[in-house]
Amino acid sequence: MTNQISSGIETSIGENHGYCFEGDFVYLNAEVNFSDADLAACQSWALQLWASDNGFDGLQTAGIKVAELDVQPMAGGLATAGWCGAMPPAGAVDQVLGLALVTFGADGQPQIRDLAVYPSRESFFQPTLVGNVACMLTAGTAELNIDAIANPRDNDNLSGTLALEVWALDAPYAGGSWSGSPVATVILGVLGGGSAWADCQFSVPAALPVEGSALTVMLREWTPAGYVTRDYRNFAAAPAKIEAVTKPKPAAKAKPVAKPKAAVAAKPAAAEKPAVAVKAPVAEAKAAAKPVKKVASAKEAVKLVSINKASEDELAALKGLPREVARAIIASRPYAALDEVVKAKGMGLKKLAKLRDLLAL
Numbered sequence: 631m632t633n634q635i636s637s638g639i640e641t642s643i644g645e646n647h648g649y650c651f652e653g654d655f656v657y658l659n660a661e662v663n664f665s666d667a668d669l670a671a672c673q674s675w676a677l678q679l680w681a682s683d684n685g686f687d688g689l690q691t692a693g694i695k696v697a698e699l700d701v702q703p704m705a706g707g708l709a710t711a712g713w714c715g716a717m718p719p720a721g722a723v724d725q726v727l728g729l730a731l732v733t734f735g736a737d738g739q740p741q742i743r744d745l746a747v748y749p750s751r752e753s754f755f756q757p758t759l760v761g762n763v764a765c766m767l768t769a770g771t772a773e774l775n776i777d778a779i780a781n782p783r784d785n786d787n788l789s790g791t792l793a794l795e796v797w798a799l800d801a802p803y804a805g806g807s808w809s810g811s812p813v814a815t816v817i818l819g820v821l822g823g824g825s826a827w828a829d830c831q832f833s834v835p836a837a838l839p840v841e842g843s844a845l846t847v848m849l850r851e852w853t854p855a856g857y858v859t860r861d862y863r864n865f866a867a868a869p870a871k872i873e874a875v876t877k878p879k880p881a882a883k884a885k886p887v888a889k890p891k892a893a894v895a896a897k898p899a900a901a902e903k904p905a906v907a908v909k910a911p912v913a914e915a916k917a918a919a920k921p922v923k924k925v926a927s928a929k930e931a932v933k934l935v936s937i938n939k940a941s942e943d944e945l946a947a948l949k950g951l952p953r954e955v956a957r958a959i960i961a962s963r964p965y966a967a968l969d970e971v972v973k974a975k976g977m978g979l980k981k982l983a984k985l986r987d988l989l990a991l
Contacts, residue, residue: 640665642744643731644707649679651716654853658699659711662731668703674734675701681718681725686747691730694719694806719805720859722758724751755782756860757789757821759849763863765796772796772814772836779849780826787823790852791986794818794832798839802864803846813837815968817987835936835990856969934990937971938964948988952976965991
C-alpha cells in the first residue's frame with residue numbers, strides 16, 4: 631500500500647506499481663495513465679526511484695535518485711516495466727522510497743507529475759564501516775583506524791574490490807556526487823558475505839588537504855559501473871596548520887564485532903610535524919540480515935606506486951605494465967581518481983583491474 635500524491639494534472643501513476651532490487655539493479659513497474667493534452671505535447675517521460683532518510687514533502691523529490699526508467703507515452707493506460715541500474719544511497723540508514731513520474735520540458739528540466747511514496751523503509755545490505763573510524767594526517771601520510779569493515783550480505787554474496795578513500799570536499803558528504811580533491815587511497819580487496827575485517831589499521835601516502843575543506847573517509851566498492859560509495863564518515867574541517875584536532879565520540883555505541891585482528895599495515899616512523907587527528911562519531915551499526923559467522927583476513931600492505939608521482943622506471947617495474955604505457959601515464963597527469971588512469975594510451979580497464987592493487991594516487 632502506498633501514499634500516492636498527485637499534482638492534480640490528469641496524467642498520473644495508476645494503482646499498480648512497485649520496485650524490486652537485485653544487486654546493483656532494480657526492476658521498476660507502474661501503470662501510467664496519460665491525458666490527451668500530454669500525449670499531444672510529445673514530451674519525454676520517465677519513472678524515477680528516489681531514496682530519502684527524511685521522507686518526502688508533497689510533490690517534491692528528496693534525497694538521492696536511485697534509478698530512472700524511460701517511459702514511452704501512449705493513449706489510455708500504459709503498463710511499463712523494466713530493469714535499470716541502481717545507485718543505492720551510501721550509509722547504513724534505512725530509507726523511505728518514492729516512485730516519481732516526471733516529464734522533461736524543452737529546457738531538459740524535469741517536472742514531477744505524480745509521486746507514490748512507500749510506507750515501509752528500505753534496508754540496503756552493502757559493505758559498511760562499523761564502530762569507530764579515525765583518520766590521522768601527518769606530512770605525507772594518512773593513518774586510518776577502523777573498528778571493523780563488514781559485508782552484511784548473504785554468505786555467498788562476495789563483494790567487489792573494496793577501497794578506502796580519504797577526500798577533502800567542498801562541503802560535508804551527504805551521499806550522491808561530490809566536489810573536492812583526493813587525499814589518500816588504500817585498496818582492501820574482496821570480502822565474503824557475512825564476514826568482517828576487525829581492528830583495521832592502515833598507513834598510506836597522503837596529500838595535504840586544502841584549508842577548511844571537509845574531510846571524509848569513504849568505503850567504496852568496484853561494480854560494473856565503476857567504484858561506488860557504500861558508506862562514509864565525515865570529520866572536522868581541515869585546519870590551516872597541521873595541529874591536533876579531535877571530534878568527540880557521542881554517547882551511543884555501536885555493537886562490537888568480536889573477530890580476530892585483520893592484517894595491519896606497518897606504521898611509519900614518527901613524523902617531524904604534529905599530526906591532524908580526527909575521529910568520526912560512532913555510527914549505530916545496522917542490523918545485518920544474518921550474523922557475521924566468519925572473518926576474512928585483510929590483504930597485507932604493499933608499497934603502492936603513485937600514478938601521479940612515480941617515475942617512468944618505477945611504473946615500468948610493475949609486472950605487466952610496458953614502458954610505453956608508463957610514459958603515457960606520466961604524460962596524462964594529473965589524475966583526480968585512480969580510475970582516471972585509463973585515459974592514458976594503452977591503459978585499459980583490463981590492465982587497470984590487474985594492477986589496481988599495486989597503484990595509488
